[in-house]
Structures are given as structure tokens and as C-alpha cells.
Amino acid sequence: MKKTSPNTRTARGLFALAMIATVSTLIAGGCGGGQKALSRNNVENLLKKGIKPNEMGMVMVLEYHRVLDKESNYTRSIENFKKDLQTLYQKGYRLVTFHDLMTGKINVPAGTTPIVFSFDDSTESQIRYLKQGTETVLDPDCALGIMQTFHRKHSDFGYAALFNYLPTLFEQPTYQKAKVDYLYQNGFELGDHTITHPLLARDTDEQVQKEVAVPIKDMRAVNPNVKVDILCLPNGSIPKNQALMYDGSYEGITYHNKWALLVGSNPFYPVYHYKNPGRLVPRIQAMDYDVQDGSGADGSGYWLRYFDNHPEQRFISDGDSATICAPAYMETRLLANNLPHGVTYVGY
Ligand SMILES: [Zn+2]
DSSP: OOOOOHHHHHHHHHHHHHHHHHHHHHHHHOSSTHHHHHHHHHHHHHHHTTOOOBTTSBBEEEEEOEEESSOBTTEEEHHHHHHHHHHHHHTTEEEOOHHHHHHTOOOOOTTOEEEEEEEESOOTTTSOEEEETTEEEEOTTSHHHHHHHHHHHOGGGOOOOEEEEOTTTTSOGGGHHHHHHHHHHTTOEEEEOOSSOOOGGGSOHHHHHHHHHHHHHHHHHHOTTOOOOEEEOGGGOOOSSGGGGTEEEETTEEEEOSEEEOOSOOOBOOTTBTTOOTTEEOOEEOOOOOTTTOTTTTSHHHHHHHHHHOGGGBOBOOSOTTEEEEOGGGGGGBOGGGSOTTOEEEEO
């Protein structure tokens, strides 16, 4: 044992007392006891590093259609899609699945923001296979190929997306099953985008149920393991009988969707925040924003700029999926019943 001077001993004693006091205050202030104190230590460390977690902040689901050579309405150019990945990565966004985002199970590193990619209409531009000699390969210039290349360089960006399919099912009929199987095996999600892409607001109840039910039956025939519980509303058109977006049946095919996706145009609060939009989920078109003429307002370029200018409104992870960490005053906005099991709120 080392000799210690009386001064050091006193200092240590005081330090120990201070620690006990701090820990008791933390325990008294929280509800999870020691675990909560640990979580608060984690928060203190993040704050020291300049990371201000805000898991009550807003998140985005981006919406893409085709990814082809030239940018146009409903088409993101290959070049711009590559830029999107780079920009999002640099700004600290990380890909998660739609299901994880919507159930509040968010597991991204401290200081980063979860984001979801969704692709509508299942065109070949999203997933294209090419023959290379005797081999079949994923086209490096289709959306999934570009994501795969990017992920190989930056594995921490994540590799996830939701594909909302039509009967075309990525075209290239010979590869349809291979494509769906690949998506399923790699944790990608598939959403129902109807049979004929109608404006559901104009359809009868029976037509709505047919449009929603048949794609589910079709997907079972391709890969029965794929679970479809998301309806992507064509053009964001909501049926008169809104309940039919979620539950219905047609010719013996019954469906139960947990969410319906809109087209455009805003970020939203997480599921455990009182302002969460619930089951009808807004999305943001991936497009550039022109500050001069205002074109692209409400698109991804606009919102990325918005969060650069309002960082306090952006979801920032604490890197611990067992806690929801945000400034203490935000706890009044919490819907505790919507927290995933075992997750607690840590305010600072
Ligand atoms: Zn569509």
C-alpha cells in the first residue's frame, strides 16, 4: 500500500463523498436505479465530447423512384444518388430498417441520426442483374448496386431499405425470385404498392381491398417468408374507408398492415413522442433544393439544409438502444407506453 499524505486522503475522502452524493442524486432523480446512473455517466461523457443526444428529435423516411442516367421527375440520376449517399454519410445519417425506426428500436452510433430509404414501383433501375460470362451479377449502377458498393467502403453507413413493389417486381422476370430472395436474406423490407397503382380515394371498398390483398398473395408465391405489413399508398391517395388501408380481405386473402406510407413531405417525431403521426407515415422525396428559385422545397435537399440550420430539432442518438436520451424538459412530450420494452428515458 502506498503512503498517502493527510491532504490526499482528505481529498480522496471528499471525492468519494461527492461521488456517493452524485450517485444518490442520480438514483433519486431516476427510476431505474444503478443502471440509470450508468446511463447518465454515458450522457455526461457524450456531452464532454460535444455530442448532444436528442432522441426526441425528428427523423426522415426518404422516397426514391427510378435511379437512371438522367435526373427528372421521379428519377434520381445515378450521379445524384451516389452524392446522396456521400452527403448523408458525411452529415452523420445512418441507414436503419423502416420497422426498427417505427418501433423505436434504434441502434445507431452515438452522435448519428437514423434514416430510412424507400424505393417505389419496383423498377429494374433499383435492382438489375447482368450476365457476365456465366455469372449473374448485380449491376453496380442500379440503386442496390450503388448502395452495396458504398457499404463495402463505409460499412458503418448501414445497408437497409424498403422496396414498395408493384406486380412488375423489378422487371427481368427470370430474376424476380432471386431478387426477392436476396432482399429477404439481407434484411431488406418489401411493402405493398398495390396492383394497378390507382388513386385509392376514388376506388370502392371492394376495389381497395383487391388492390391491397392481391400483391400479398403474389408475394407469398414468390417467397412465403417475406412478411408484408406496410402499404405504400400510390400517389399518397387515401381510401375513403381509411380502415381498409390496414385491415381487409379479398377472395379469401386477408391482410393486416401496420403502417401506410404517404408521398411527401416532412420529417416526423419518433413513435414515443406525442407528436408522432401514428400509422400514416410521411415521407420525403429525394431531390435537390435550389435556394435561389425555391424549387425542391419539401424535398430531401431542403430538409437536410433545415437540420443543418436547426440541429436541435434533429434526432441524435446516444448510442445506447436501451435508453431514450434527450434534454430533461422534453420528458413531458414522451408517450411512455410507446417505448420499446425495457427502454427508459434519460434526461439531462
Ligand atoms: Zn408509386
